[in-house]
Amino acid sequence: MKHDVYIFGPAFSSFVRSVMLCCEEKGIAYRHGMSPKGQSIAFKSPEHLAIHPYGKVPALLHDDKVLFETSTICRYLDASFKGPALQPDSILERAQVDECCAEISTYIDQALIRDLVLEFAFPKGPEGQIRQDRIEKTLPAARQALRRLSVLLDKHPFICGQNYTIADALLTPMLDYVELLPIGKELIGTGYLQDYLNRMRARPSGLNVLSMN
Numbered sequence: 001m002k003h004d005v006y007i008f009g010p011a012f013s014s015f016v017r018s019v020m021l022c023c024e025e026k027g028i029a030y031r032h033g034m035s036p037k038g039q040s041i042a043f044k045s046p047e048h049l050a051i052h053p054y055g056k057v058p059a060l061l062h063d064d065k066v067l068f069e070t071s072t073i074c075r076y077l078d079a080s081f082k083g084p085a086l087q088p089d090s091i092l093e094r095a096q097v098d099e100c101c102a103e104i105s106t107y108i109d110q111a112l113i114r115d116l117v118l119e120f121a122f123p124k125g126p127e128g129q130i131r132q133d134r135i136e137k138t139l140p141a142a143r144q145a146l147r148r149l150s151v152l153l154d155k156h157p158f159i160c161g162q163n164y165t166i167a168d169a170l171l172t173p174m175l176d177y178v179e180l181l182p183i184g185k186e187l188i189g190t191g192y193l194q195d196y197l198n199r200m201r202a203r204p205s206g207l208n209v210l211s212m213n
């Protein structure tokens with residue numbers, strides 16, 4: 001298979017990072033950014049909407065194929081390229097990884113990234129200030145999401161058990177950003193979730209993609 005993989009989207013996007021992590025874990029050569037053919041494509045422009053009908057990122061451009069939705073892209077890359085498998089073989093275990101991916105990219109993403117991290121990253125209060133009242137309102141859901149992740153992790157090395165899967169690639173950019181918030185260390189705590197994040201950051205894929213580096 002030709003290795004002409006382009007991940008469309010800025011590298012600061014958590015979901016773009018998830019696709020980058022999958023490529024790194026599988027050893028797939030890739031490029032990324034907003035300029036698949038040299039010229040920059042503006043966010044929400046007709047060219048962007050031609051690649052992603054909802055004007056979001058990431059999208060995958062692979063030779064003449066275009067795909068959107070992060071989990072879908074990651075499953076496609078896993079099936080198309082050699083390298084370590086990022087999904088189990090067993091039907092049930094694969095469904096459990098899919099379930100975990102859906103949970104992370106919907107409920108967990110909403111609580112941790114959309115409602116919390118983005119309020120710090122792009123503050124919308126008067127004169128660009130962080131809306132402290134919004135943060136206070138979102139914290140209970142963020143704490144609940146993190147408790148749920150601790151339950152899922154259950155002292156396994158990876159979020160779905162014994163092996164690195166697409167679910168880890170989805171989750172670690174989110175946790176990485178949360179931990180960098182002023183309240184991040186307190187939120188993540190000093191237990192197994194922090195230990196998991198440290199181990200994911202220390203992998204070659206984490207060293208190349210996650211923000212601590």
Ligand SMILES: N[C@@H](CCC(=O)N[C@@H](CS)C(=O)NCC(=O)O)C(=O)O
Nearest residue numbers: 013014015056057058069070071105
């Ligand atoms: N369900 C989509 C979500 C993609 C998504 O929300 N991407 C964010 C960046 S992390 C985005 O494009 N935000 C810009 C916007 O919503 O306008 C996926 O899994 O790929």
